[in-house]
Amino acid sequence: MKFRRARDRDESFTAFVATRSHRLIAHAELLCGHREQARDIVQTVLVRAYQRWSRIEHDDPYGYVQRSVTNAVTDWWRTAHQRHERPVDVVPDVPGRPDDTIDDRRALLGALDLLTHRERAVVVLRYFDDHTERDVASMLGISVGTVKSTCHTALRKMRIALDDEAPSPHSLHGPQEQS
Amino acid sequence: MTLAPDDLRTAMNDLARTTGPLDPGPILRSGKRRRTRRHLAAAAGAAAAIAAVTGGIAALRPGGDTPVVVSDGKAIQDLDNSLHGLDAGTYEFSLSGAYLITDIVRARVEAAGGYDIEYSSAMSLRRAGTTTYLKPSGAGTYSGPGVLEQLKSAGLPQAEIDRYATGIAQLDGTHWLRVDPQRLIKAAQVDEQSSLDYLAPTPAAEKPDITGADALIAAVTTAERTGDTITGTLDATKVDSKLRLLIDEPASYYGAPATSMRYRATLDGQGRLTGFTLDLPGTLASQAPDQQPEAPLVITITRYDGIEPPEAPQDAEPITDVTYDLLARDND
Structure with missing residues (x-):
């Protein structure tokens, strides 16, 4: 047993x-x-x-x-x-991926690289893991208000970075899907 | 361009979709290894651990002293008797496929005069007379070219950097070091990944046989002899996990076949054991679909006669305190 x-x-x-x-x-x-x-x-x-x-x-x-x-x-x-x-x-580490996927990944990681650690964590927890603002605040030990303002600042930085990049036809667009 | 939250979600999920999963098999085995090491460290303190390392723990035959023997009642007795050559303390052997012991390419034991154990990792451990020597493998955490530069960039005082430089140089695989066996055991007990974690027991006067064959033979449940070959099954759940020959809780890993693993032993003209091969079950209870069957555990005794005691290596140098510290975590 x-x-x-x-x-x-x-x-x-x-x-x-x-x-x-x-x-x-x-x-x-x-x-x-x-x-x-x-x-x-x-x-x-x-x-x-x-x-x-x-x-x-x-x-x-x-x-x-x-x-x-x-x-x-x-x-x-x-x-x-x-x-x-x-x-x-x-x-x-995944052979045979289409080039546009690599471009998307590089663009995404490049934009994330411009963020502070806290901004990066907030963005990932909010938009990749779909945690609520309250959950993110609890996980990171910050207030809900700080999550909101950090998220706002982070997205603005990322928009500027991605605007500066020459966008590929597929850049950061595609069907939304949870894998 | 604009970056709406949904765009970000999509991009992040695209990245996840192009990411491959980890292979569960190696992670499960690492998890079990780590748990075994923690159990060993916790079990009855250092004294018990030392006893295990020196091979002082006897495995019990399943069902007490009355093993189940089929086909040939004498075969199991022959197996027991075949250990007398190893018990005499003069032999040479190799070992591969043990669960938590690095493969041994060649080990020469002349119990009264010492031993010389060469591992597949290129590490060697030798005792000549009363002095023990270690030659590290030259691989691992501190073998990279940038290690000292990292220490320098961390702002350590020069004296500290020099101390580490000496220790790191001693690990480069070209130096024989005079060591204190007790301090090696303590270094291995540090809860970090160390090349010392996977060393075999060393021969002792009360336990000159370090092959592990005695524990496996003690777990034999069936035996049949044909010429100088004995085949049958053994119950892996009866092999003490502290010996590190087989995975801890083998029944959880292999399922029912754990209690009837097939082995093959060979004897020489004097009835001494010359080989013991244990086939690990091909189908694991926790096997991933693409996982390969495990290699068998193989003990080969290549020689009993004409073994000379090892000599002290030329130019051996005393190991430094910092080298013990580095050895305790050289496999991270």
Whole structure:
């Protein structure tokens, strides 16, 4: 019986990694701007999450892991700053993507790069993860008013950046879809 | 152009759609490894951990002292007896496929005079007489060219930078270092990823056999002998996880086949064990669709006779305090 439970736990964990890790990587990449670093961060967080999987698997595991990824990226920002590092990679890991997708990704990440860490986190949590302003305020330990004003400032910066770019026909447009 | 919130949502979701998922198999295994390491560290303190590392924990045969034997009642006794060569403490062997032990390319044991263990990672551990030596692998966290530059840019005092530079140089894989085995054990117990985490037990007077064959043979449930070959099944759930030969909670990983894994042992003309291969189940309980079957656990005893005690390496230097610290986290 004990083994049965352990096997169920492992199957639940592997299913979660198979179906949700791509979105966690995207979340991390949007926050930190580097896909390889994002994959490393998500992998590390998932290994740690496995230790307590039996406690979190039935209670919004995606939310739990996503919060851990957000915190891990914050730690990465802090230590990268202390080390005076700024990774320069943008290594595509999905072969055969159409060029317009790469352009969109670069444009998006380039615009996000202009934001402060807080602005970036607010934008990602609001528009990628669809959290409410109140939830974002709670996660980041700031007021709802600060979320509103930070979001406004961030979007204005991104608009200016994207206006300055020569837009491709597909740039940042396409059917809205949750993957 | 304008950037409406929906445009941003779409762009971000497009990015997610072009992102590949992680392979669950390696993450599950890393998670299990980490949990095993934490359990080991927590289990009864350092003394128990040292006992495990030195191979002082005996595995119990399933069902006590009366194993289930099919086909050939004498075969299992032959297996037990085949360990006498290893127990004598003079042998040479290789090991591959153990769960939490780096593959051993060649290990030479002459228990009274010392041992020399060469790992596939290029790390070596040697005892000659009463002195222990380590040659680090030259790989890992501190092998990159920019490590010292990072330390310098972090604003450390020059004396500290010099201290780290000495430690980092000692890890470059070209130096034999005189080490304190107890401090190596303490470095391995630090809750960080270290190349020391995956070292095999070292031979001790009370436990000269470090191959792990005794624990596997103790878990044998069926045996049949043909010539000098014995085949059968063993119950992996009875192999002590502290020995790190097999995954912790194997039944949760492999399912029912964990209790009847197939093995093949070979003996020499004197009845001594020369090889033990354990086939890990091909279909895992937690297997991802594209995951490959695991390689078998293979112990090969290449020699029992003519083993000379190892000599002290030329030009060995004393390990520094900072090198122990670096070794504790050189695999992050």
